Amino acid sequence: MKFLVHIIFVMLLVAGLMSCKNNDNEPDLIRAGEMVRINGSEIIDLENSKPYICENYDELRALLGNAAPMNIDFDKNVIIIIKDIAYEGISDICAEVTYSDGYDVRVMVTLNYTDPVAAWCIGAVAPNIGSRITHLTIEYLH
Numbered sequence: 001m002k003f004l005v006h007i008i009f010v011m012l013l014v015a016g017l018m019s020c021k022n023n024d025n026e027p028d029l030i031r032a033g034e035m036v037r038i039n040g041s042e043i044i045d046l047e048n049s050k051p052y053i054c055e056n057y058d059e060l061r062a063l064l065g066n067a068a069p070m071n072i073d074f075d076k077n078v079i080i081i082i083k084d085i086a087y088e089g090i091s092d093i094c095a096e097v098t099y100s101d102g103y104d105v106r107v108m109v110t111l112n113y114t115d116p117v118a119a120w121c122i123g124a125v126a127p128n129i130g131s132r133i134t135h136l137t138i139e140y141l142h
Contacts, residue, residue: 030069032077035095036123040067043121046083051105051134054079069123078128080105083121084138089114097126102133110141 030036042065046052054060055078060068063081072079080103082095092110097103103126 029071029073030079030123030125032125032127033097034125035093036069036125037093038064038067038069038081038121038123040064042067043083043119046081046121048084049082049136049138051103051136052081053103053132053134054081055128067121072125074128076128077125079123079125080134081121081123082107082136082138083119084109086111086118086120086140087116088112088118089116090118090120093120093122095122095124097124099126099129100135102131102135103129104135105137107136107138108141109138 042063046063052063054063056074057068057070057072060070060072060079060081069079080097082105084107086109088111090109091112093107095105095107097105105124107122107124109120
């Protein structure tokens with residue numbers, strides 16, 4: 001009986017220590033429907049107004065290098081990378097993704113008059129529907 005009590009105590013101790021694991025260093029997953037702004041010198045090589053669909057970390061890392069957000073669940077999602085240049089300053093960017101025969105991506109860029117030229121790059125996370133077809137609309141709003 002004493003042996004059984006020791007085993008139970010050790011199991012409870014191990015379970016308690018495992019639950020205290022520090023997850024503060026791991027960012028939350030970006031969920032479908034969310035967008036992330038991407039900064040870095042790597043975006044210079046991307047074509048303007050061209051959507052890039054990344055279905056795994058290797059594709060994302062090859063496209064964006066160290067600027068790639070790594071907290072995406074690629075088992076369920078894809079990330080659609082879009083870069084463009086605004087000829088005025090940017091106060092806000094938002095994106096929405098809908099689905100028809102592929103991904104329909106609508107990006108709305110709200111401009112202000114602070115900067116003469118501003119390059120921007122975003123990643124819109126969407127459920128993986130098994131299509132690489134993308135229709136892109138970019139609207140610049142004042």
